[in-house]
Amino acid sequence: MVRVQILLGEQDREEFRRLAKRHGMSLSAWLRDAGREKATAGELEQKIDSKQALMDFFAECDEREQGREPDWEEHREVIDRSSRSGAGEN
DSSP: OOOOOOOOOHHHHHHHHHHHHHTTOOHHHHHHHHHHHHHHHHHHOOOOOSHHHHHHHHHHHHHHOOSOOOOHHHHHHHHHHHHHHSOOOO
């Protein structure tokens, strides 16, 4: 293991400590997990900055997803049914 020191403002330190305690973790463990989550989220973000990147994104989606996308009228029917069955205005 390698020790890493970071500087935190008092307010951040207290907030992070409180969150760590709520999760039953030490501050160090909580910060490690937060760092891992941030790193993973960054890996999942995909920048689409060209027509080819957009086409690649859609191809990945097509490979991953099953079935077919409902057309607009089908979506609209679901929305209308939901509106009719949902709670009324307060």
